Amino acid sequence: MKSTWKAEDGRVKLHYSDQDMDKKGGAHSKFVITKNFLSYIESIKNLDADVMLEVKDKEVSAIKCTYALKEDLAISERTKQWAKYKYSLMEKNYSYYKKCSSLVNSKVHMKEVYMYIDQCLQESFDEGNFVNTAEHVYGYIKDKVTIKERENYNDLLKSPAENKDKIKSLLKKLCKKYKAEYINNSYYFIY
Incomplete structure (x- = not known):
């Protein structure tokens, strides 16, 4: 690709997905795993590329990935994101809900909050x-x-x-x- 790609071809478009561990190989996950995505972004940081997400929850993961990449996210945006996720975490375990609420209101980077949310969402049905x-x-x-x-x-x-x-x-x-x-x-x- 590198030898045939020209500037006039525009930015390279890369597809990113995580494997759904409960399904056959190649099945896309329900949501992007923040930690994996950030590692991937680090590995391609020298490329001038657009990244397209291949995931079941589409726009939700796109918002999450965008905010996880931001150095400083306003508390109002953090709170809005938490409001969207909180019942999904409560459904897994009320203690996860409480801890995540504390993380959102702390000085922890939003990517850390999303990594915690990812862990919680992968927990079994209770x-x-x-x-x-x-x-x-x-x-x-x-x-x-x-x-x-x-x-x-x-x-x-x-x-x-x-x-x-x-x-x-x-x-x-x-x-x-x-x-x-x-x-x-x-x-x-x-x-």
Whole structure:
């Protein structure tokens, strides 16, 4: 490539992806692993290139990678990012939620916050944490839902491990229907 690429060809476009460890070789991960991405960027720092992300969550990882590369991110932006991730972390473990909240409000570089978020998002399903978070999310709409919607939610919640995708799908539908914008603008339904 180096011998055939000319200046008039424009900037080199490189594709970046992490392997989804739960799938066959070549399957893209759900999100970019911050630590891996930063190592990759360091390895190509002498190239004048654009990097395209190959990942399931597309724009979310693009925002994360952009902010992870910034030396100083305003506390308002850090807080906005945390608001988007917090229910996804709470779903994994409330202690992760608390620690990440502390990191966001500390002087730690945002890339460190994202590395911690990445670790948390890779944790296994925990029924108690899942139910606790689903109930928090449901709290945004519980006074608006119909009796039938409430019964459907409560029926699904009887077997959370079996119904986790259905529960989140129902919550997503209800949050959209009842305009629970704080949740709709979060990443809770992505992870």
